[in-house]
Amino acid sequence: MQSARPSLLGARVPRVEDDRLVAGRGRFLADVVLPGMVEAAFVRSELPHALVRGVDTSAALESDGVHVAISGPELGIGPVPDLVQWVRPVRHFPLARDRVRYVGCPLAVVVADDRYLAEDAAELVDVDLEPLPAVDDVDAALAPDAPLLYPEWGDNRLLSMAPENPAVDEAFRRFPTISGTYTIDRCTAAPMEPRGVVAEYRDDRLTVWTSTQAAHLVRTMLADVLGMAERDIRVITPDVGGGFGQKNTIYPEEYLVPWLAMRLRRPVRWVEDRHEHLLTSCHARDMRIELSAAVRDDGTIAALRGRIRTDLGSGETFPGGFGPSVVAVGSLCGPYRIPHQCVAVEGVVTNKTPLGGYRGYGMPEGTFAIERLVDKIGRERGIDPLELRRRMILAPDDLPYETAAGARIDSGSHREAFERAVELGEQLLAEERQRTPDAHLGVGYATYVEGVAASAFAVTGIRSGQDSADLRFDPDGGVTVAVGISAMGQGSHTMVATLVAEELGLPIDQVRVVMGDTDTAPFGLGSFASRSAVVAGGAIAQAAEVLRRKGTEIAAHLLEASPDDLELADGGFQVRGSPGSSVPWSQVARVALTRTFELPPGTDPGLDARASYEPPGMDHAPRPDGKMNASANYTNSTHAAVVEVDPGTGVVRVRRYAVVHDCGHIINPLTVAGQIHGGVAQGIGGVLHEQLPYEDGQPLATTFVDYVLPTACEIPDITTEELCSPAPEIPFGIKGAGEAGIIGPPAAIARAVEHALEPLGVADVDTTPLTPSAVRRLIEGARS
Template sequence: MQSMQGGRPTLLGVRTPRVEDDRLLAGRGRYIADVVLPGMVEAAFVRSDVPHARIREVDTSAALESPGVHAVFTGADLDLDAVPDRMPWVRPVRHFPLARDRVRYVGCPLAVVVADDRYLAEDATELVAADLEPVSTVDTAEQALSPDAALLYPEWGDNLLLSVDADSAEVDAAFERFRAVSGTFTTHRHSAVPLEGRGVVAEYRDDRLTVWTSTQAAYVVRAMLSAVLGLPERDIRVVTPDVGGGFGQKNEIYPEEYVVPWLAMRLRRPVRWIEDRHEHLIAATHARDTTIDLSAAVREDGTIAALRGRVRTDLGSGEIFPAGYGPSLVAVGSLCGPYRIPHQAIAVQGVVTNKTPTGGYRGFGGPEGTFAIERLVDKIGRELSIDPLELRRRMILAPDDLPYETASGARLESGTHREAFERAVELGERMLAEEQGSAAPGTYLGLGFATYVEGIASTTFSITGTWSSQDSADVRFDADGGVTVAVGISAMGQGAHTMVATLVAEALTLPIEQVRVVMGDTDTAPFGLGSWASRSALVAGGAIDRAAEVLRRKGTAIAAHLLEASPDDLELADGSFQVRGSPGSAISWTQVAQSALNRTFELPPGVEPGLEARAVYESTGLDHVPRPDGKMNACASYTNATHTAVVRVDPETGVVEVVRYAVVHDCGRVINPLTVAGQIHGGVAQGIGGTLYEQLPYDDGQPLATTFMEYLLPSAREIPVMEVEELGGPAPETPFGVKGAGEAGIIGAPAAIAGAVEHALAPLGVTEIDTVPLTPPVVRGLIEEARA
């Protein structure tokens, strides 16, 4: 099926069924747990149940005598290098895959047992005796920064992994001139919970290591394995099979990903480790846990002249790569949203505590920053008696403002900021009126909004100290006219295969069925940085576009020679090179491929055999390090959206129900409306979960949510039917005019839902909600406090 674009057929914007779905729905997917190799043994990890301790001894003798056990290793047994600290702007953590001298969180791996199967390995882990000397625990970022706090890394002298001050004469002048409105906005600790947990399989054969791992970035894993194991990258193959959800959590490199390959090399047999859900909740990275102190210098009309504040994030122990401070930097860049706020000075603190390390999770700082600024804008409206929607209208970017550089340095080339906002307001007010019309007397309904911009396809240098932002594509014709495309991005359920196949088919005017997609294997896919930051469509699309241009030029030369026509007289349409004005004079890609690959004597002079191209794409205009003024345009492009939520609140129980939800979104040209809608729906669902249900509390360093009995996830019952509308058209600054949609759904949900709950409870005297999650006890507390 095709639509028309500029008078010609196009696959872009067509609701194409996903090419990967039949295989997955029929149970033919191959996940890590499906990788079974001859002679394979299973690993299980011994994890610390103490949050902070010095390691005196780890006795493995009893475990070694357990039935079916092949080996037991501790941190002292592993001849591995420390995970490199490649970021000179943060303090070195120098952590090892298995703890050697100290443990800093419950779940930290102390030892690994290898046995014939997972059951025997798990039994043997209980026989490993760890003699740990407890050290005082720090539970919160505030406690960690107190003068008498225990130090996780005594050589630092404090518990700050990262500390960035910020000052600005323009900001100071604004606060001297205008009134200040301030608030403290807290986003709690929760986490991605992908359907598939983590897992690793490794085999060392013929002096070459092959690692299957559930990751979003195979080439990054390969590079880190090389650094820690001491093997050349060319001797390591990393394969990413089907991934049952990543959400940024699988963009980290975990201890198990180093240890399992080491075991395979040491034991000379395949080794597999599959995470269980308890391990996932205590050992896979957590997220958010951020407090933003934010003040606005406010003019008489309520508009913001400057922002000042601090983003403080609890990073847990900090023992992860990439380090978990990245979302804090993104939060800083998100604070101005789509508003004309000319100046900001925002400090950043990344604090280590005795919790599981924090890392990436969908939105990656965007939800935190958006929650803070949107809640602050509502507070300004209350204090100045200005309708908060009217206040937003006074600040939001209009088309004539573009291109626009935000106070943090982000360069917005395109977008529909005002249009999306106004349409979302229209939808929200209609939805609220409909709910009020059918609600029982005494029902507490509320309406909330959140508007934002999302940076996509960012540089990764600021969190890795190594990689920037490039990606690659190989496009190769076969003699029968079929095409194989290999790309450096990764699939994790987001429809990447369909997206890539669609762009290749569009660029070469072929049916999508003639395109085969390869990704997730460092031996067969070209170098790429994987899938994160809503980057896949843009960077893969850019590389595909460049490779396709090479093929189109070569195909045109061959077809012109075969048709005895001038190349300038040919056009490519419907899979054929046609002479303009002569529909009967055409050469198909299949005929061109036959000449290029088989009948090479038909090639024109100077044209070499073969019909393939490799291209690398890196966006221009990115800042990989801050500019002298401290600003940074860290992303290739920026999407925008406005969310609106209608909630129902039961004041007696404190239960909040999201009854209606709408998103008005602009991601440039839409490749596949089905995929974009799915991304938005899934992101909103996770945003609802993180705002109302999910949390990872601690008490004296002990995690209190270690199973799904304590970690509450929303079900389909808690997710409303959503209205999603796409605005805008092709973005002029990107290949194919596309941006990204992977994270947009989750960014607006906390602010929109919190605003709606605040609106619903206003008749009861609740005037300010500045913290999530809004669990029933929290909501009841807000109501009781207001009544008191």
């Protein structure tokens, strides 16, 4: 239906959620206070690998203010289900029973009147652990005599996939090869707000407040582990101070705190401190990619072959931490015409904190590997790496295009974005050289595609690709929209309100958004994989179409006009070409809800609609040929980074940064820019500063003294430019943008450092983070 008002899509609409948050009126998990609430504290293993001989809680039980102290064998709940059939079962419990496999593993929980009493009593719990040899890296875990974390497996491989591809074998017989090994070390999301859970059991119903990205899936897993019906559980997500995929995992505390509330018949709260967070909230990356290319005479790649090995930590997490490895395989070809690939995957368990999701979810790792390999091919063949990319990058005439992994790319501006980013990069480098001509400056680029709104069924056994929306008019013409996605600071309320207002011709301030509550929002899979705008937008479009049709019929009846002659105006309907003949939504809603005797004959009362939407064309499991189109669509982007390196200290400073990005039709430029800026900042942290080292299974970075986050001083001004290639099969033509910013920095900054240090003989930077000591080792290695 046509609309007489300008479109809201692409307008710089201020975020509707910000006034409340910046004024301090947000309600985060730690702000949830209930009458009679008690606090929980956990006893955690100080050993990385040990047999549990006993956990004595008697002294803690006698401590002042303690209500319960309990260990694993005393819990009357089952294990977390292993839902993915193609990986080995872990069968982990919320509290360890017979073995601990990482420092920080929960052994017991104490509940007391306040957190201080609970912490004091937890120190009285007597834990008897028999130490076992620990392995804290993949090579040690795969050694023939390695201690086994799960003896029943016979080795330390949680999964092992070794596909075959005759076309790849043929290409490697025909063409010479160039190879490299690329590593991104272990880091963590470190959101501003750590995790937390509050639970209350009242009137035979369990209510759980938890800082999560997926309220409905927490409810599903709670019902399974606690042995309850889902209808008897309500999960509420308060304001979330950052998730970044780390809060897409369901943790032991999310099962234990509700169980304790049911046992005690009073509210229980647990809020993680930063030390616990760095020990126990899932880690990320820790991936090594061994990659070889069969290279034609012109330098282009005929086929890729390789192996991805990921250190999964203990593996005791849901969803399993192997998902990013599979996504990395799918992202290796990037935006390039590489016809064949065959990449094995090994997920290896070690005595570290379990691996999980973090923004980018395997795509920064895959992009780092292929971009560094392309640079190496150019160097060894004497071809300008930028020219080599031009020979392979997708052009408009190539679309639609299916990658070697099976991704179906139907739109994009791959070549245009690349050329513009190169233009910006050269300009920024020239400006910096003019300012500091004697500095060691370099520029690097990274170009990639990002799969958005992915099905996660293959790596979770439970998440597919759909989501839902409920739209309901009130008699005054306002609309309440409830959606199954979650908010965690990314502007979801503004996005949803904008799309509803756009579809119904309403002012944004007449739209109220509800999400993050399983009692009031329709079933949804949550917010991850840059999916929120795509899936919520699709459901909103379908539900709004139902309301528009019904509203048009009612308005036409009131105006004594044909429905075909009406168009949406600002706030209602009008006869096309006659603005004076109009009916506002408020009048239509009153007729539908209160003055039902004025409805057209045969029209039912009410003005509400529910819709579920799943993007077309997604695969939820590999096809017979092993390929898989796991995402609804694919954005594209090219990053340019200009860095300065101090050879004496090894300090790398990112001086300038530019991103040319295409996420289809933009809903709100402010939101997209914010997503890209935040992602780049996190990417800079990961490539230059953040690292979680271990020694003999002991974590060495357990506070922000040791785990170094970038500050505003380390983040440069970021130039962003948006291109627009609408998604042809997605409502509104939109694509996701949540993870794009973090994918490019590892490859772009590594190349820029390499470029800056080429006069000193440094080449082939293949590992991050590039801390000062790592950079000095590169320089010393080149000199020797």
